[in-house]
Amino acid sequence: MAVALGFEGSANKLGIGVVRDGEILSNCRRTYITPAGEGFLPKETAQHHREHVLSVLKEALEGAGVKPQDVDVICYTKGPGMGAPLATVAVVARTVAQLWNKPLLGVNHCIGHIEMGRLITGAKNPTVLYVSGGNTQIIAYSRKRYRIFGETIDIAVGNCLDRFARVLKVSNDPSPGYNIEQLAKKGKKYVPLPYCVKVFDLHINIGLGMDVSFSGILTYIEERIGKLKKDGYTPEDLCFSMQETVFAMLVETTERALAHCGSTEVLIVGGVGCNLRLQEMMGEMCKERGAKLFATDERFCIDNGVMIAHAGAEMFKAGVQMKWEDCTITQRYRTDDVETVWRDD
Template sequence: MVIALGFEGSANKLGIGVIKDGKILSNCRRTYITPPGEGFLPKETAQHHKENVLIVLKEALDQSQIKPEDIDVICYTKGPGMGAPLATVAVVARTVAQIWNKPLLGVNHCIGHIEMGRLITGANNPTVLYVSGGNTQIIAYARKRYRIFGETIDIAVGNCLDRFARVLKISNDPSPGYNIEQLAKKGSKFVPLPYCVKGMDVSFSGILSYMEEKTESLLKEGHTPEDLCFSLQETIFAMLVETTERALAHCNSQEVLIVGGVGCNLRLQEMMGVMCKERDAELFATDERFCIDNGIMIAHAGAEMFTAGLRMKWEDSFITQRYRTDDVETVWRSD
């Protein structure tokens, strides 16, 4: 029975959660939201986390009804992510671990998403599509590691959506991707866009540049913002479904798991579901509580690591913006 406290702060979501032997006791979160047309910068995001982290920590402990002395391990996001926010939250995790005299574990953000998805959905050994503001990867498990079969060669799919939202001055509340999804539901005219799949990898920067350059003229030609959101979604999601299908076939897998913030998108889930049905595979996805960055995924992955006997030296409790999914040996998995 391991009780783990998890800290997540790799981007604009600050999350803290408590898990006890696979049971979620609390999952608290605060989001740094910027005005329409603006992205979030590392310095301001770190300041947001600094101002809110103790409030969210108290919320998480109160909700879980767990006392500090009951906690077995403190877990924090080691990377990847934005440097300043990562460092801000890691400092708090280190301080709490010292004050409460608890072991500390640094968790790979991507692994946190995957293990949380497996816990919530019950997926056994899926081909994983990991899609968020900072990451786009097609992943499958083999020989004690989560292997990357394909990924973006430039910007992440969530970053593409976020930056297009700025072009249209779409609100960042609750998130630009969510608001694009709602507008896309009302779109009817499809605009042909660059479709860029290179083997198992995808590229979104060219599509974004095209949209940034052409949006004004497309709107003047009679296309609506809804049409443009619809066209962008359909194109980039088709690219993701294509590459995921290829990985599914290569791995001879019968399960697809979508994780990461963009994984909340119901249209992406629908398109992936059609592909899975055609291949007699099963689709697994979660809702915004677990798709979007959260502290409980870090707590759960950390608890798995701790139970498997992993321990971290104090001098290794740093953060790194570049922490590959396949850098981590998954000693907690027996298969």
């Protein structure tokens, strides 16, 4: 049985978790929360991780009931993510691996989300919608790689929602997206917003319709926020309208990928994936297509250490090894850069 310790710190969540052959032993997390109207910067986020990483590590080991000698492999987020937070946590993982004389594996953050989702939900070979603060991708597995069928061409949906929350001065505690979701439930009037699904790729001269753009929606809101309020639209109405628009775009593009792949499963992963309205809209689409929706709650959707531990454990059991000089970080680490040697389907 392989015991894996995973470190995650690609953005404002610091997570450390322990798994043993697919069994979650501990899943500990600390979140860097900024005042309403402010985002989180790399330097301050890295400082937060430095301040808390040792206490979270101790909590994770004690919660799992394991000692250093019980651990078989140390795993950490190699990328993608913010440079300073990634580097901070990677240094701790490298140090622990040296002190304990354990092998070290760098894990792709996106694949960590996917493998965690497959483990928790039991989805076999789903079309994946990966939605978070830094990433928006529509993914399907084929021939030893997770292939990206569609993605954002500018900002991620989570980043769009976070910046929208700043415009409205919505609290960042526990997260901007969660608070937008709660406000949206009280919204009554829909504001027509820009809807941008890219339907044609000039470079390869074929219609794809699986790429999305969110920056225009954000700009539209930023430029008209004063007028919209004067016209009687409440913050709740704006949150409702924002969610309905961006989620409709995500459902449309996921449906197109689902049809293209002939799949019968959809898996939503990433921090935005725990939004119940997104799950509801995606569930309706799946029902109409005879497909099944898989999703998890905030314990596993939001960035966490156990997803890195699990993905790293899969790599370790498949015989993956990394040279010490390769155990660095890569801010732009593509999902389709990784050969998924642990999958044989």
